[in-house]
Amino acid sequence: MQHLPDETLAALALGEAADGAPHLDDCPACRSEVDSLRSTADRFRLADLPALPPPAGVWDRIAAEIATDLPADAEAPATAGASAVPPALPFTPSSGAARGLEEGAEVTSIDVARRRRRRFSAGALIAACAASAAVAASAAVVVVTQLTGEPRSIGVSEATLDPLGELGPSVTPARAEVVEQDGQRLLVVDVDALPEVDGYLDVWLLDADAQQMVSLGVMDRETTQLALPADLDLAAYPIVDVSVEPYDGDPTHSGNSVWRGALGG
Amino acid sequence: MLSRAFAEDASPEVLRQAYERWGGLVYALACRAMPAHDAEDVVQQTFVSVWRSRQSYDPASGPLGAWIVTIARRRIADHWKARSASELAVDPETLAGALDRGEGDPVLDAVQDSLTVQEELEHIGEPQRTIVRLAVLEDRSTAWIADSLAMPVGTVKSHLSRALRRLRDRWEETHAASA
Numbered sequence A: 001m002q003h004l005p006d007e008t009l010a011a012l013a014l015g016e017a018a019d020g021a022p023h024l025d026d027c028p029a030c031r032s033e034v035d036s037l038r039s040t041a042d043r044f045r046l047a048d049l050p051a052l053p054p055p056a057g058v059w060d061r062i063a064a065e066i067a068t069d070l071p072a073d074a075e076a077p078a079t080a081g082a083s084a085v086p087p088a089l090p091f092t093p094s095s096g097a098a099r100g101l102e103e104g105a106e107v108t109s110i111d112v113a114r115r116r117r118r119r120f121s122a123g124a125l126i127a128a129c130a131a132s133a134a135v136a137a138s139a140a141v142v143v144v145t146q147l148t149g150e151p152r153s154i155g156v157s158e159a160t161l162d163p164l165g166e167l168g169p170s171v172t173p174a175r176a177e178v179v180e181q182d183g184q185r186l187l188v189v190d191v192d193a194l195p196e197v198d199g200y201l202d203v204w205l206l207d208a209d210a211q212q213m214v215s216l217g218v219m220d221r222e223t224t225q226l227a228l229p230a231d232l233d234l235a236a237y238p239i240v241d242v243s244v245e246p247y248d249g250d251p252t253h254s255g256n257s258v259w260r261g262a263l264g265g
Numbered sequence B: 001m002l003s004r005a006f007a008e009d010a011s012p013e014v015l016r017q018a019y020e021r022w023g024g025l026v027y028a029l030a031c032r033a034m035p036a037h038d039a040e041d042v043v044q045q046t047f048v049s050v051w052r053s054r055q056s057y058d059p060a061s062g063p064l065g066a067w068i069v070t071i072a073r074r075r076i077a078d079h080w081k082a083r084s085a086s087e088l089a090v091d092p093e094t095l096a097g098a099l100d101r102g103e104g105d106p107v108l109d110a111v112q113d114s115l116t117v118q119e120e121l122e123h124i125g126e127p128q129r130t131i132v133r134l135a136v137l138e139d140r141s142t143a144w145i146a147d148s149l150a151m152p153v154g155t156v157k158s159h160l161s162r163a164l165r166r167l168r169d170r171w172e173e174t175h176a177a178s179a
């Protein structure tokens, strides 16, 4: 028996009168194909949804958030929302404060400075954006002033980081310490050996509920020093976390942690 | 065209155009999964992720709209993961587990079909997309569609047949993958 062509089966599934209809009475195979295409069409109808314009203001928040990624001398976003974009962070190649910081402090790189604001939750980010001009300006002044003094390193807070997760059994406990150098707070993470990972290791600070987190940067050596954002309240982000992040372009925490511990006095 | 512009030179202006084209779709998908207030955050997170992942977008692997829907899918999943974490993970040790368990949420499952359909519609391209929408969602006859698109009836039927099968296969794949 000759089966019906695909096109006829689809037409029958959509309720079009087609020449092949009588064949269905005799052929379970074609009948079940029509049924299956019909339920696909039904499911399609149920799953379809019309586009819904997002409320005004959503684009402005997106524009403000991506503006924190852009260097100050890059082309400014030429959009309606861009007028709400706050001034860029002070630690940019064109900023005198950034050059002074680079020469005076060994470990702060522009990349770290730009990167470090990236991963607040949406709410924290909006607040950070609104306040960034004022906060950033005062931070820059403090840095420049203190650079003229003697470099000093003062222990502020430390933590033992316990191994956890899949890689936990293969690593030994790590240490983290917050130090102050040239007016800049740094988190120093010390491990006995770096584990082999599929991706890279990323250092985070989490709040106590693990609801908000901020990425400090990549851990690629046994002693890694990372700059802390000037306006970050350590009491609000007391947990140090090191995660394995795949190279997938996804900026959020992978959920795959290797070490974690709480900072204490 | 927007796909190529985004791949070659993703400026904030190109991102804004992508937002105008697909922001409403992402918002509708997110609203199906959560209250409108949270859905706004998901739209914001999706387009910020789109921006930050722009270098990993490869137009050869699919159109920009499909890629954006895929990212929206992950941000919606993150929303549910975060919810589990707040309920379960005061002890940070349990965070990783809570993040993992975010998968398979029943409400999220209900959104999967919509995501799959939108992703697939973005993939199949024109004229299949218009044809399948007219035939299935607006219940137009193949003769009517052929007439309004100035296309032979046979061509319309064959596009329709391929689009329907493609959707069906895709659903079967996602089921096989989650089973």
Ligand SMILES: [Zn+2]
Binding pocket: A002, A003, A004, A023, A027, A029, A030, A031
């Ligand atoms: Zn048959």
